[in-house]
Amino acid sequence: MTTVVLLLIVLQSVMSQNLYELLEINKEANEADVKRAFRKLSLKYHPDKNPGSEEAADKFKQINRAYEILTDKDKRQVYDQQGLEGLERLERGGDNRQKGPNAKAEVHVSLEDLYLGTTRDMSITRNVYCPKCRGTGAKDGKTKQCPKCKGQGITMQKVQVGFGMQMQMQVQCDQCGGRGQVNQANCGHCRGRKVVNDVKSLNIVIEKGMKDGDEIVFQKEAEQIPDMIPGDVIFTVKQSSHNRFKRVGDNLFYDLKISLEEALLGFSKRITHLDGHLVEVSSKSDEVIQPFSWKVITGEGMPKRNMYSEFGDLHVKMIIEFPKTLNEKQKQLIDQILQA
Ligand SMILES: [Zn+2]
Ligand SMILES: [Zn+2]
Known part of the structure; x- marks a missing residue:
């Protein structure tokens, strides 16, 4: 009986482990930072260096998992915003996030450009997840139980259903949006908006032989909207008419x-x-x-x-x-x- 309880506690600690703390990096770490931290820690906890240590083996496994998640753009986004539970949902094949709107623009080229092939640099301005709070809107990513619904995500509401008759109905908590968690404090960088304005330069490659109306797609580079898969940025080739x-x-x-x-x-x-x-x-x-x-x-x-x-x-x-x-x-x- 005691072993079962102990096991549950251990599992719980693994589940709620903060992947950033695990790799000893902060939330703003880029892919190179994650890789560097992973290399350092995986050397330290490698089973070859810690023969017979179950603790090291376990830690090694966790580090690998954290590395796998934080170096995958999609997985990291879902982990940041929906935690490990959200990520496990995604990995079970159920990315229940909706795709955000695509951003469309035209790229004007000459027939010469299409004959020879060319490139264009275009910069786009759009909202991206705040790098400080990684799109959570919470200062240091810290949340607390929603005081209104006590973490349930739902509240009871009395509704009039007929003459003198009332019914209790479950509704989504409007304070936490059904999450059961609210920010301890708002992120100072985005003021709790979860997103910030960002300019990105995209290199558009016009391939030889492309035609008017062809599309060049940058997947998931459009606006980042919390809890949505970013849409694509799509450039449509427009050829100007030629005089000969x-x-x-x-x-x-x-x-x-x-x-x-x-x-x-x-x-x-x-x-x-x-x-x-x-x-x-x-x-x-x-x-x-x-x-x-x-x-x-x-x-x-x-x-x-x-x-x-x-x-x-x-x-x-x-x-x-x-x-x-x-x-x-x-x-x-x-x-x-x-x-x-
Ligand atoms: Zn709530
Ligand atoms: Zn922020």
Whole structure:
């Protein structure tokens, strides 16, 4: 009987152990701090260094667990705000937190940017969990039993249900929001708001071959709202129209102006591509170019996304510029030629 009671007490102490105190760090510790503390303590309590010591083995296990939680962004957030019980709920597969709203913005690029690929730095301003209290709003993260509901999270309320009839109903405690715990004192940094304003720079990678309307997603980088999974920051690619090329899928379209003489007698021209390289377009021998006919140059379109060595095609439309007027002599000569 006594062993059972003892075991329960030990379990209780493990459960309520503060992971930050366990690793001898404060709540503001970043990932590098956590790793450093873990390395130091895991050396100290390693079973190889403490043969036969059950206490050291137990401590070693706890340190490992604390390390696992505090170096996982999601787990740490849930632990900070909902404690170990909340975390165990999450680990049983029941993250009952709702996802917060996504933040959306456009990133404007040129066709050249999409041909070559580029990057953009964008800074976003949003609320994040207060680094001092880690989103609890409580000074030093310390809470106490809610005085209104005595830690129950619910209170009884009398409601009128009919003529002269009353009923008692359970309602969520409005002082602690059903948690049963309130702050001992408010965090001085965020004044108990749980969140503070923060600016973050995001590096947006525009991959070669991306298209207008493609999305670049930064998962869980949107506003951090207590008890919610942060939404995503989503950038939508917006391509400005190009003065020479038109894009459809992975193909490019180009209008090439040639003179009537070139259409009849042959031509060779060069088109300056999006990265400056030259693409030759020419007529075959004895070919007469028909108005609005196409020449397709394979492999000179846009790069295919995720397959940079493959390209779409370049479709060149022949725009023949006819002379505006002809004099009598020209007319006679053309007449002679065409009659022949
Ligand atoms: Zn309460
Ligand atoms: Zn705070």
